[in-house]
Amino acid sequence: MRPPLLRRLGRLLVSALLAATACTFALPSPASAAGGLTQVTGFGSNPGNLAMYTYVPDGLPRSAPVVVAMHGCAQSANDYYANSGWTTMADRYKFAVVFPQTSAANNSLSCFTWFDPADTGRGKGEVASVVSMVDKAAQLYGSDRARVYVTGLSAGGGMTANLLAAYPDVFAGGAVDSGLPAQCATSQTGASGCQYGSLNLTPAQWGDKVRAQNPGYAGPWPRVAIWQGTSDYTVYPVNATELRDQWTNVWGLSQTPSSTTTLPGSTTLTSYDDAGGEPAVQLYQISGMGHGLAVDPGTGEEQCGKSAAYFLDTICSSYYTAHFWGLDGAGTGPGDGDALPAPAGLKAGTPTATSVPLSWSAVAGAASYHVYRGGTRVGTPSGTSFTDSALTAGTSYTWTVAAVDNTGKEGARSAPVTASTTGGGTPATCVTANNYAHVAAGRAHVSGGYTYTNGGNQNMGLYNVFITHTLRQTGPDSWELADGAC
Template structure:
C-alpha cells in the first residue's frame, strides 16, 4: 500500500536527519511532517552559568499541552528583556538550555530566557506544530501556550513587555516564524534558525514542499501571509534575523530567501541589502535597513553548514554554546542575534576596534563584596563593569571591587574598555563568583524526591541539578545523590563531600 504524501515527507526528512539509505514504511496514521533533528546528546560540559534553570508550572491556559522551563540570571533586575527559545524535533528544553549559548548572554546582558517544551504526546518526533493551522495560529494551540508563558514570565520576573523576543531551531524556527506573524504585538523581534516562512504550510501534506522546494510566491504574497495572521494590525513589526546553512538538506536554503522576502515586504523595505559583511565561520551577513537606517531584517548565511544551530564553544566574547547533534561548530549565532536585537544595551559595540579585556577574574572578599581584576587594554581611558548584564560601576584602571552584595549569592560579571572619546568597546568573556556568608546546605535523596523538592529538574526520564545542570542519571526512586546548594536556586553534585 503506498504511503500517503505526509508520511513520505516525514520519512524523507527523517532519513536525511539520521543518514539512513532509504525510508522504511511505518503504520498509519503518519505523524506530522517537520524538520527532524536527531536526539541531542548532552555534552560533557556546557557554558558556565550563574543563574537558575527550572520548570515553571501553572502558567495559565495551555491548549498546546506544552511544558515551561526558564533560566534567570542571579540578581536579575525588574524591567529586563525576555527571550523565548524553541528547541528542534526530538530535542528538549534542557538540550537547548545546555547547548544553544543563550544562557551565556542572559548572564552577560541581563535577561530571562523561557524554554518551551513539546513532547511525543503532541507529535511523535516532539516537533512544534509549525505546519498545523489549528496549533500555530493566534489564540489557539501551541502558539497560545507560548504566549501564556510570556505572560507568566513577565509576572514572575518583571520583564519589559516592549523587549520580548522569540527564536527557534528547525521546527522551533518554523513555530517562531508563526509566532512573529500571530503576535507582532507581543514580540519585538525574532530569529529563525534553519526554519521556515510564517504560515508556509497549514496542513501536514504541504509541509514537505515547504521544506524542500521554492513555493513560487512573490515578496508581497509572502508578506500577505503574515498580515493575514493578525488582521487589522498596522505595526510596528518585529525585526527578524534569519540563519541558514548553505548545505542544509533538511530545510533547504530557499527557505531563507523566502523568509527574507516575507519579512522585508512586511517591513516595507526592498530585497536588496543595505550592507553586507563577512563574519567568522564562513558567515555572510546581509542587513536590510528601514528608511531611518535601523536594521529591520538580517540574513546570516553560513557557508558549508548543514542543518542545525550555529554555535562556537569557547570563552571569547563572541563565542558560546556546546556542540552536539544539530548544534554545529561554526559561529555563535546567539551572540550576533542578541546584538541584532540590541540586547547588549545598544545596536552593538560603539568602538569595535577597542579589544575586549582579557584575563578577568572575580574573587569574593567577604559576605557582600567581590574583587575584579583584568588585563589592561591599550588605548583604554577607563572601563565599565557589568553585573548580571547591568552597569555596576566604572574604573580608571584594570581592577574594581563590587560592594553591597547579598551574602551567599552568585553574580556574573563582564568588563568593557572605554576610549578617550567615551566610546565603549566589546565586553569581555563572563566570569562568576559567589559571595561568602551563605552556609552551604547538602541534601541527600533519590532523584525523584530531589525533583519534587525543587532541587533538580527532569527531562526525558533523566535528572539534572537545578542551576548547574549537572546530569544525575535516571529520574526514579532508586538512584540517590547528594546535592549542595551553593547559591539561591543553584545546586551542584556533592556525593561524598558533605
C-alpha cells in the first residue's frame, strides 16, 4: 500500500521530497536575497531553466575551489545560503559557492527533477545548466577546475548524484544529503519506488547506472559523502545503503567498511578507502534524524548552519564534508595540494573525415599533457597541440586535456570541447527510447537481464521501460550510445 502522504498528493506530487507546506512557497527575487548572495545572469547555456546565485568570501584567492550547493524541494538558493553552513566554510577555507535555483515553472514544488532523463543525462537539461554555472564561476573567479564539488539536499541530493554520474570529469567530489542514488528513477511514477523502498539491485547493477551515463569513462571518480537520518520517512534510509553500494562499486571497492567512527550528534561514520588508503566513499548515518540537512548552530570549530524547516540540529554536515573533500587543506581529494591547474583555451581546429586537431594554452610547470576523448586517454603530447586521428567520418567527439608535472602527477582537466569529423554521407540516425522499446525495434538485445546495443554491445542498463537512452546508428545493424551527443 502506498504511504498516506503519497496517496494524498497523487502522481503530480510524487517528486516532492519535502513537506507539502511548500505549495504556497514563493521564491525570492534577486533584490530580496541576503546581502552576500548575488545573482549571476547570462551564465551560458541554460537548457534546464535554472537561476544561478553565488557567494564569494572576502579575500578569495585565484585557483580556489568551487562548491555547488543545491537546495531541496520547496526551498530556494537563499534558504540554502542562509541555513546550510556552507558560507561559514567558504569564509573559513576560502572557496566560492554556487547556489543553483529551480522554480515552480520547472516543477510544481520547486524540486530539481532528479527523476527525469531530460534533466539528468550528460549535456541535457538541469545538469547541463549546473555545469554552465561551474564554467561561469571558473571564468569569474579563476577557480581551480580540479577542485569543483557538488552537494545537495533531498531532490538536490538526487540531482547531485546524477551530476556526479554524468560529469565525473567535472566534479572531484560530491555529498548527497538525504538523497537518492544516481539514475534511481527515470520517471515520476518510478520516483516513489526510490523514495519509499528498495529497488533490490546489486552493487554492480547500481554501479552500472553510473557507468552508463558516460560510457568509456575510466576515472578518476569523484569522492562521495552520503548523509542520512535513520528516521527519515520521506527518503527512506535504504537509499543511503544503495548510494554506498553504487559508489563503492564504481570505485571498485568492497562494501565492507575500512573503518567505523562515532561522531557528535549520534552519528556513525563508515569509510571505504581507496587503494592508497584515502577515503573514497563515506557514509554518515545519524540516529533518530528525520528528513533534512544536518546542521549544528554555534561558533565552535565543528559547528555551522541554522535550524529551520529541513535544517536539523544534529551535526554540522558541511564541516565534515569540507574536511572529507580536503577543502581545509587536508588534501584528501584528487587535484588538491600542488596539482597543476586545468589548461585554458582548449580549441578544435579544422576537422577532416578522420582527424581533428586540438590546441590549448601552456600550463606553467607542465612536463606533458594527457588528452582525453570521451574520458579515454588518447595522447600524451609534450607540447600544447595534438591531432586525434583514426576517427569515424561524420561523428561528434568530445575532448578534455590535463597537464602533467615532472613526477607524473596529473592536474585538473580542462573544460571540454566538442567537434565533428566531416563526411559520413547521410547524417546518422538517432533514436531516443526506453530500453524495452530499443529491444523491440531491433536496436538492442537482452542478456542476463541487461540491455546491450546491437553491434557495439554497450551496456544500457536493466531491461525495462524506466531506463531511457539515445542510440545512434553506426551500421546496418549496429548502434552506439549517444546520450547528449545527437
